[in-house]
Every structure is written in C-alpha cells, then in structure tokens.
Amino acid sequence: MSDFWQRLISNPHDFLPIGEWVNNFIHFLLDNNAGAFDAFGRAVDLFAESIEVALLSLPPWLIMGFFAALGVWRLGWRFAGFVLAAFALIFGTGFWPQTVATLALTLSATLISLLVGIPTGIWCARSKRVNTLVRPVLDFMQTMPAFVYLIPAAMFFGLGRVPGILATVVFAVPPAVRLTSLGIRQVNKEQVEAGHAFGCTPTQLLFKVQLPIALPAIMAGVNQTIMMALSMVIIASMVGAGGLGNDVLSSIQRLDVGLGFESGLAVVLLAIILDRLTESFGRGPAARQGQAQ
C-alpha cells in the first residue's frame, strides 16, 4: 500500500496520462479514417486555393482600388487615403504577394468559420441545452494555446495550407458563435412577441425579426472572427500555410529584426484595414445615422 502512495507521489503522471490518451485517440482516428480526412482536406484545399489564385491573378491596383472604394463608402475619404497609403507602403517594401496570400488565407478561414459559427450560434440561442453543451467547448477552443492545434492538424492533413486553415478555423469560430447567440438572445422580448403576435412561423421569426435585429452583434462577431483568423494565419505558417507568416518566421529563425519589422508592419496595416471596414458594418442604424449628420 505504501508502495502505491510512493509511486503516486513521485510520478503522478503515470496515473493520469491524459496526453497519452489524446495521442492514442489521434492515432486511432488516423489509422481508421485516413480516407475521410484526405477527402475533406482536398475539399478545403480546393476552396482555399481557388480564392488565393483568384486574388493573386487580380492586378494590385484593382485590389487597392476595391478596398479604397469600400473605405470611402463606409468611413469616408480620410480612411480611403489611409488604405491607399498603407497598400503603397506594403507594395513598396515588396511584401505585396505575401500580403495577398495572407488575405486569401484569412478570407477562406473566415468564410469557413462563419459557415460553421453562425448556424451554431443560432442553434445555441434557440436551445438552452445546446448552449450549455457548446459553451465549454468554445472556452476550450479559445484558451488552448493556438500552437497546439497545429500538431494534430498537421498530422491529419500533412503540411501546407489545409492544416493552417483548419487550425485557424478552430481558433476563429468561437466569437462568431458567441456573438450570434448573444445578438439573438438580446432581441427585445416584445419584439419577438410582436413577431409571434402577427403570425410569424419560426422561420419567419428568425429571418424577419431575430437575425436582422441581431445583425450589429453578428457583424461584431464577424469582425472578431476576421481578426482572430488573421492573427492565427500568421502562426499557421509554422505548418507551411504560407503568406506573410513565412517572412515573420524566417525573421525569427535568422534573428533579422528588420525583416521582422517590415513583415510585421504589413500584418498590422492589413489588420487595421480589415478591422475598421468590418467594424463599420457592425454599427446599428442609429450609429450610422449619427455619423451621417
């Protein structure tokens, strides 16, 4: 008996090898579902690659012009000027192709995240049970150090774009789920009652009352998802996702502060542009009105 206690105290990990269980589970999945993972990975790769190829085939001035036009529409001339200056700086330092690649990765990861996140958020808002089940999962996804997802992702899908995007999706989905669910729950009780009182079916209630009123919150979730995706896409270069992350990574490996600063600056500028633009879509009609006056 005392022998048992001694072993427990000197080497407790022998008795609770969670890490080993996870390893076994991952290997089990790998051994038994390789075909499914391959097919899924190919689908994701096709989706992401087509976005990247499309963006890279566009001339730089068209992309710059598109963002500048969005800037004029949503935030005014001053922001459009900033967009052009920022892109000119990125272009001038020679990081344009990598920036577009990062933009493409962020875009595909965000789209997948929203495709998963918004319906899950709606489901959470409708069912208390689903909500209690999903919440701890979201906490786990958000607080687990982001690097950790890269390992199994790389094991399942090999190196390259796919594990990077999927690890990013895991990291970027929670705000989309949370804010969609929150937005729908925050719809005034009497507004929901008004929907029912005038004879809405559940589908009509969702699309004509709940989602439109929750739109500012959902857009805030989209904004958060994009920002999380952008930050994770950089880290995902460790599994070969490509883009600006590669430059950041090599600056670390070579202790090249200058390269690190240049590539980091491109990330920051891209982040600011994406943040301000998507944030402007998240404002309610009242806020937009106030700005117009």
Add this chain to the structure above:
Amino acid sequence: MQSGKIVVENLYKVFGDKPQDAMRLLKSGESKEAVFAKTGQVVGVNNVSFSVDEGEIFVLMGLSGSGKSSLIRLINRLMDPTDGRILLDGQDITRMSQSELVALRRRDMSMVFQSFALMPHRSVLDNAAFGLEIAGMGRKEREARAMKVLEQVGLAPFARKSPHELSGGMQQRVGLVRALAVNPSLMLMDEAFSALDPLKRAEMQDILLDLQRGQSRTIFFVSHDLEEALRIGTRIAIMEGGRLVQVGTPQEIIENPADDYVRDFFKSVDTSRYLQAKDLIDPGAAGLVVNGHPANHAELDKHSWVACVSKDHKLLGLVGREMLRSEGCVPSERCVPISPVAPASCLPDVLQRLLGQTEPLPVTDGEGRYLGVITATSVLTKLSAHRLQSAVH
C-alpha cells in the same frame, strides 16, 4: 354557453415546473399565497372568467403583478394557459395547433406593445406593413394598404423614415398602424400608451377613439391608468393578485366599487368629473304638479319651485310657488319653459347650465319624462359628500 367576441372560462396560468401540483391545490380552494408556500409555483392568473362583447373597448386594469399582462398574452396564446378555455368567436383557441394559431393571428388579431416593439431595421412603412408581409401579401398591395392607415394617423410624410427618427408618440402611432393594417377583428393593446407622457397619451386615446368610431372591431386594452380606463373603456375589468375583482361599466365601478382594492384605484383620480346629471338630482328640491293639480298639497309649501308635468309625466315646465298658492292649480301656459338636460350629462355641462339661470335645472329621460331637478345646492351637497367619501376610504 355565454356568447361574445371573447369568452374566457375558468382560466388559470401557473408559472413554474410543476403546474399540475399547483392546480390541484388551487382547485381544492387554496389561496395563491398558500400554493406558493407549498409548491413554489407562482400563480399568474387564478380562475378568471369573463366575456367581451363584439365592438367594445374592454379595459383590463390592475397594478403590476396583478396578472393582467399574462392574461392578455393568454388571449393570443403568446403564453399557454395551464387550465381553462378561451373562446374567440366560439372557437376554443387553447386547443389550437401551432399552424392554426399562426393562421388565426394573421387573420383575426393583432397587438400593440408598451415598448412599441418596432423593428429598427425597417422603415416606418415596412413596419406598418409587417403583419401583411408575414401573411404573404405582395409588396405593392401591402404598401398601399399600410400607407392608407398611415395617412389616417397623419404619418404619411414619415413613411420612408426609420422608427428611431420619430418621437415616442409617433413611434406608437406606427405600432397602432401596424396593428390596424391587417384589419383585425380583435386588437390587443398591452399598456399601449403607458410609456408616453400625459399629453401624448391623451392624444393617442383620441386617435384610438376616432379610429374606433363606426367600427365593429373589438379592443382588449390593458392599462394601470384609471383615467385612461374611464376615458376609453366601454367596460372595465379590475384584476388583483391573478383574480378578477370586478367587471362593469365605468359608472358602475365608480358608484359601486367592489372592495377596498378597487376603491384605492380612485384615490388619485378626481371621480367627481364622472358624476352625471342623474347622480346630482335633489329629490326634495321641487314639488310636483301633475296635469295642473299638485301631487301633495302639504309638501308644496316647502319648495320655492314646482315642476309641472303632463298626465304621462312629460315635463311641461317650472312654476314659482307663489303662483301656485294664489290659484290652487296651474294652467299649463303659466309654466316657465326650461330646456332640460339628459340624465347622462356630465358635471361640467350641468354647472354651466346652472350658472346661467336662477331656476333649478330639470332632468328628463330620452322620452321627455321628468326625473327631477338639480339645484346649485344639490350639486354642492353631492360634491362635498363625494369628497368626504373619498377622503374616508
């Protein structure tokens, strides 16, 4: 079976996870408080029965927590009742399926909310047309119909604005238009004007009464404001602690409050405004001469005025006592003709008439039959008695 637009029979609503336990206790005669103590279930509506006639404005009154908001939501099944029946045009809505309910709400009823509950992402016009859109009406037709109702309440120039650009009173007019646009036979109004300031509230009440004129629409109106209830209500129901305490016309409730709770409602309200000519008659103020001959010779001396009526009690006019004493009987041409007031005339009108003449004011019913006279003294006496009564309680 009772008839009416809405008939509510033995309706109960229990909030909590074990409503059937609470129902057993309630039906065995336990009070709401005892049920809460024993089972932890909250009784919202406790054995309520009443009926609302077609075309009337039925005002449900009560303090907050009295169950009136629950009751209105039971009528369009935003809440499901625990027990009892609600008949709308003879159909039991408590047994309807979800799809029947959706059809019923689109066709027969609509609702106006305390917080307006407009959709911020829709224009005023789109808000007004909301019910029609939900029911599947095409854009052109529903916008034309909504526009027509917006014009009725003077909001047509604001059709393209957002609700938040409008004042509170205007927003609630949009809420009213949204409910009216579907042309329901029953409109539910939950504290619809309570969030507005007193001036706007009175204005909205006028708009509602205007719109209701000549309509057979039934309005079920929940309020905690007695002045409002007295102003717009055809009948008033008063709720306390989930129970219905009294149902009646405004007059019936003012004259004959069922208990102290009902009387308490009147404390802050100057109910003398709702006194009518028939309440102010002084039976001892004038003698009576029927067909030229005094009804009671001994009493004649006590009065300075005498009312002359024909054989079938139609008022001919008033006459001074002196005249009567000298002649013993009165030929009808000697009477002073004075235009009478109707029994339902209100106090301000009566006062205005009394101030303009020295003779007492006779009251006659619809066929011209004499009911009595009002004098300045009788009005003052009634008023002071009324004040005293309010002060005592």
